[in-house]
Amino acid sequence: MDGLFTHSLLVVTGKGGVGKSTVAAALGLAAARRGLRALVVEVSARDDVSSALGARGPHGASAERAVSERLHHISIDPQSAMEDYLREQLPVGVFAGLLSRSRLFTTLTAATPGMRELLTIGKVWELAGHEGRDRYDLVVLDAPATGHGLAMLQAPSTFASVARVGPVAKQGRAIASFLGDPRRTAVLAVSTGEEMPVSETLELRAQLQEQMGLDLALVVVNAVLPRRFTERDRRALQAAPSSPARHAALFWAAWASHQRAQIDRLRRGLQGVALVTLPFVFQSALDPAALERLSRGLEL
C-alpha cells in the first residue's frame, strides 16, 4: 500500500454504484494526511466528492478548490479543457479569433467521437504529470465506470494512432506513455461483494492487461459486512422457532456469506493483486468524519 502514494496519478474505476467517488475522496484524504499535496479530480458534472469532503468556495467549471491545506478538488469539464488547451497551443491573437467562433469548437468537441474523453484525460495528464507537478504530488482521478473509464484511458493512444503525425499524435503518445507507466500511474478498481461488480473487476483486469499492458495496482472492496455468524450459528438459528431476531440473524448471515463467497471469487481471480476491504457504513450520507474513518482503512 505504501507504494501506492508514490505514483503521480491514481485512476479509480469500477462498476456504477460501488462507491468509486467515496474511495477516491478517501484516498485523497489519506494522501494529504501523509503530507502529500493531493488533488481529487471528478470528471462528471456532479460534485459528490467535494460535498463529502466539505469543500467550500465558488464552484465553477474546471476550477481547483481547496478542501484543506494539502487537499484540493477539481471537476473537469471538456469544454473548458478544450479552451485551456487551445490557449496553450496558439498565439494570443489566433486564440482570440477562435474564441469568437467558439460555436465551432463546441460543435467540434461534440461531434468528434472520443474528443471529450481525450480532452478530459489530457487535462488530468497536465495536472498529474506535466505542469501540475509543481503544485501536486498526487492526483486521484474519480474515473467513469468500468467500460467508459477504460475508453477514456485508451483515448490518447487511439487518437495518436489515427492522427499519426502532428501535435495531437505527439501529445497522445506522451499521455499514453504516462498512463502506461506503472511507476507513475496506478489503476485501482473498486468493487463490492456482489456478483456483477466482482465480474466487472475481473473483466477490467483482463482488458487492462490485453489492451494496455497494465495491471491493477489495488482492488478496494467496499461495504463489507462484519462477520457475525458462523456456519454453526446458522444451523442453530435455523433450528430455533421463528422470531424477528432469528429472521434478521439468518438474513444477515446469508448476506454476509454471499459477500464472502464473492470476495473469495475475486481474490482467486485476481492472483497477485493487492486487495483491501472497507467496512459497510451504516449512515446514509457520508460526512467528512465518516470519510476520514474510511480513509484510515486505506492506509494500512
Next chain:
Amino acid sequence: MSVAARLKGKRICICTGSGGVGKTTTAAAVAMGLAARGQRVAVVTIDPARRLAGALGLEQLGNEPRLVDPDHFARQGLELRGELWAMMLDVKRTFDELIELLAPDQGTRDEILANRVYRELSSAVAGSQEFTAMAKLYELDASGRFDAIVLDTPPSRNALDFLDAPQRLTGFLEGRALRVLLAPTGAAAAIAARGSGLVFSALRRVTGVDLLTELGTFFRVLGGVVDGFAERASAVGQLLGDPATTFLIVSSLEPAPVAEAVFFRRRLQEAGLPFGGLVVNRVRVLARNPPPVDEAALTADLDGDGDLAARSLQALDDLRALARRDAAGLRRLAAEIDDRQPILVPQLDRDVSDLAGLVAVERFLFVSRRQRPALLAERAF
C-alpha cells in the same frame, strides 16, 4: 398500483436510473411478468450479469432478440402464457447496421465503415450505447413483431446522456458544417477560404494534418447519411413521446442514485415525456407492529446460547436501523418524484442474478395492491 396496472396500454417501457441499482434485473423481471400474462415481449439489455445472461440464453452472439426457452421458467414455477424474447445490445454492430441501412449507396457505406475515426472511435465513446439503444428500440418497434418492448438503459452516470440520444444523432449532423470547413471542395472551398481560413489553419496547427484529414473524411462520408439520421432522430423523438411509451425510474435508496432519480424525473418533465412510476430496489422493510424483543426467550430458543442471542439482536437492531433509514429516504424520494406509491422490491439476501431471483423480483413488481402489504411483511424486520 402494480407494474401491470401502470403498463396497461403501453407498448414501450424504458427502465432508467443510475448504475448499480438493478435496472437490468428490473427490466428483465418486468418483461418476464408481461410475458407471463400473455404478451409477446422483447427485452433489450445492455450488460446483464453473466449468470442472468446465461439463464436468458444471451451468451450466443447476435444482435437480434432470441426466444427464451419457456421451460426455464416452468422449472421456477412460472408459466409464460406469452413469449419472452431477449437480446443484449451490441453497440458496434448496431452502429454498423444503422450505417448500412441509411447509406444511400454501396460506396458511401464502404467508405464510412472503412474510415479510421469511425472504426476506432465511434463505438467506444460516451453516448454511443444510448445512441444505439435508441436505434435498436426504434427498429424493434417498427418491426411490429412485439406487443411490448422493455428497454434497459445504459449505466450512464448522467441520465442526460440518455435523454439526449436523439439530439446526439443530430449532433453528428452538425458535422455537415465541419465537413465544409475541414475538407472544402468547389464553392464551399471558396467560402471556407474567405471566412474560415484562420480557423482552419489554427485547427491544423492544433491537430496535425492527418487527423484533420481523417476527420474531414469522417464528416464528409457521414454527410451521406445525414438525411437518414435526421429522419431517424425525429422518429425516435416521436417514439419517446408516444402515448404508448412510458419510463420507469429505478433506484435504490443510496444517496447518489436517489439524486439521479430526482434529476431524471425533472428531465422527463421538462422534455414532456411520460413517467410511468418509481421502482425502488433493495429496500429494507420495517415491520409494522413488531413484537417486543425478548432476549431471554430468544436465548432459551437457542438452547441457552446467550452470545448468539445477543449477536442476533444486534443484527436485528442494525437491519431495523437500515430499514428506518430506508423508510425516511423513501418518503423523501416519493415526495420529490411525485409517486406516492412507488413499487418496492425488498433487498433479497443475495444478488438477483438467475431466474429464481428474477421470479422473486417479479412477484414484488406484479403483486396487486391488496396483496402487497402481506408480501412485503414476509421480508420485514
